[in-house]
Amino acid sequence: MKNDIERTINEACQQFADGRFHLCNIQAVSATSRRITLTGSVLDEAALTAVTDHLYSQYPHAEIDATAVTILRQPAPTLLTVNVPITDLRGGPGWASEQYSQLFNGETVEFLREDGRWAFARQMDGYLGWVYRPYLGMDKPAEATHLVCEPVGLLRQTPQADAPLVSRVLGGTAVTVSRSEGGWHCLELYGGLSGWLPDDHLRARDTLSQDTDAIRPQLVNDAKQFTGIPYLWGGRSGYGLDCSGFVQLVYRLSGITLPRDADLQMLDGRAIEPPFQPGDLLFFGESGGHRRISHVGMSLGGWQMIHASRSRNGVYENDVQAVDHLRESFVGAASYL
Template sequence: FEIVGTVTKDEKLVLTAYHSDGWYEFSIDDRQCWIYAWFIHVPGEPVCIGTLVEDKANLRESPGMDSQVLMVLEKDTELYIHARDEDYYLVEAHGTLGWILGKYVDTMYKTIGLAIVKGDTVNIRVFPDLGAAVAEIAEDNQIYVTYGSYNGWYRLMLKDGSDAWIKDDFVEFAPYLSPVQSDYPALNVLEPPSGWEGMKLIQQLLINTAKKYMGMPYVWGGESPKGMDCSGFTLYVYKDFGVRMSHFAATQATYGKYVPYGSLRAGDLVFFAGSGSGAITHVGIYIGNNEFIHASSSKTYGKYVRISELTGYYMNTYKTARRIFDY
């Protein structure tokens, strides 16, 4: 293709199409043109959600320490992450869009965006395992849109609309990460390829991981084997499976998708409202047979990680459930 013109930094373009090789279509003087995705940022739904881990951090007008400070953010502020430029994230906080140093942000999900294949011939597989069947073979510098991750693999969508997986060793991400058109949504939950029975294994592994911490002491604000509170326990377990969560039960209740009580499956997060206000104050992991595992702060039954039945007090205070992995 010939070069038909140039665009300048911060110039706004009206995009009309996206090609899976990594190019966007737009018009200049009614002429069809294409620009490589690497060079533009596409506004849209946030790529992922994060929280501020510093006591105070500056939200800036542009990336760089010399940029104007828009506001000072407090620790645990929830951030909607739209893009990345080297060490900085473009985030939305309290309705204001600005840039913040990435080291101050705990992202709840692994990188999602435009992945560039690095390798002459790279196998794209039907599920995240080196022994899985090859869905297609990618060439060097080929572009894919990734929207999920698990254990060192990225989930992507092929041209025919089917799902596949690529090992993280063979990709690098463009400097700007952003969701693209609705055919390639920036999903924040891991959804396995249709019909993949291996997710049942992950379900069991998740429960086994949770049970490893049986008897660990309850410590308010804790999120390690030395001591955990309820949301610290759930985030610590799910972290082993590539999911990053807020250390706040009410925020965890916004992740994944809603599950009716009658449709609970092992691995679902179950939430409780222990106060008269109806606000969510407790969370655990459903393990089946009307039981869940949680970091309990009960003075009666003990302050440690244990299994409880969804009856009596817990049934009376049960609030909702969310499914992080769509089995």
């Protein structure tokens, strides 16, 4: 009977199978026709309810004890904020685990549980992963006023190009400007770092254009400044980029939020057909479902595309129609404009 109950639990957990956003890890520690005792962990109350409801539908006369199941998301969540210039979001609690993505200074996550010096956390977009706990602070971040728009900004002690270096700040980081002097802005980073950056390396958030005709050329210009930056699986910064992290970052610089992964970017965008305009996203992989999408690039106009290419180990331009594997694996396109 226990095996049948485990199968019933697994059936209910299938709707939470995408581990990027869900967790449904429940087992039956004991099971009879009269009582089923569960253990394990779920992300939220909805997942636990789905499992118990499905069990009740199959075993209507059984008492179900789920008190040993841990629900990670709580009504009053603990929020933590990245206190270093950038850190990794990983698949497990250790540096050897797969890198899923990266988090910029000042980005906030919802703390779910701890394993040693690692925190299992939920990003504001729902993405789940492990973050090194010492790189997270508990204080509430200040309101960000600007976006860093240089791939890697050099933070100086004083507003001079030859001043000593304080740190580096990555393009896409939302920062607070405390004061300005002679074409320089003083940034206050979360965690205590402060320093000066030239004003042309920053973009005020309240002045970001809402005009599609202005956004398209800006996307192209922003994308091209990342040319030659190495390919990095899970990368979304000027230190290294994967394909979806690249287009997400380029759009972020225009104040537009995209999902993290290519399949979700295609799913959430508005499907379009050729001819493509600058800024449109082109997707590659196998037809037959959004999870089969394995690559994304951004059109520079028509089939000319800029992308973070694993085969070329970096951000470069290609004519899709002139490259066999791109032309043959093209699946579709989407727009966010």
